[in-house]
Amino acid sequence: MREFLQNSVGWLVGIILLGLGFWAGSGAVNALLVVVLCPAAWLTFHLYHIALMLRWLQNPVAERVPDGFGSWHTVFMTLYRMMRSQSQSQRKLTNVLERFINAGEAMPDGVVVLDENDRIEWINPMAVEHLGLNRKEDIGNQILNLIRQLGVSHLHENRQFQSAAAA
Numbered sequence: 001m002r003e004f005l006q007n008s009v010g011w012l013v014g015i016i017l018l019g020l021g022f023w024a025g026s027g028a029v030n031a032l033l034v035v036v037l038c039p040a041a042w043l044t045f046h047l048y049h050i051a052l053m054l055r056w057l058q059n060p061v062a063e064r065v066p067d068g069f070g071s072w073h074t075v076f077m078t079l080y081r082m083m084r085s086q087s088q089s090q091r092k093l094t095n096v097l098e099r100f101i102n103a104g105e106a107m108p109d110g111v112v113v114l115d116e117n118d119r120i121e122w123i124n125p126m127a128v129e130h131l132g133l134n135r136k137e138d139i140g141n142q143i144l145n146l147i148r149q150l151g152v153s154h155l156h157e158n159r160q161f162q163s164a165a166a167a
Helices: 003-025 030-056 071-106 125-131 150-166
Strands: 113-114 120-123
Touching: 003 030, 003 071, 030 071, 113 125
Parallel strands: none
Antiparallel strands: 113 120
């Protein structure tokens, strides 16, 4: 941010000095042209780079981050590094999740992962076998609608009572 501000102030000072030079050498009309046309060109430069960024943001892929000039080069390189870092983190999380799923699949006990609304998010093979669930059809359904065993219903009611008492 500091570099961007320094560059912007530098360009403004340069335009003012150029305008003063034209005023001294060619008169006020030429100085006015310089003072108007230079910021217009500067604005066009930034609008072009903003358009590049907006086009890239429609489909942000690290390998397709646009090239920029000046301060925009720094902006685009920072975006590239952030995207690359995010991709690496996502790959690591995917690997951890795959290892967790593999470990859950290999467990000798039945495991059912529920969301905050008691809907099934994941079931291991032993839970399918022991509870008579279907991995494809039962994901997303509430567990109490699928399992009618008295003990499971009682545990659920007990847990809700404890949550209400704690609140």
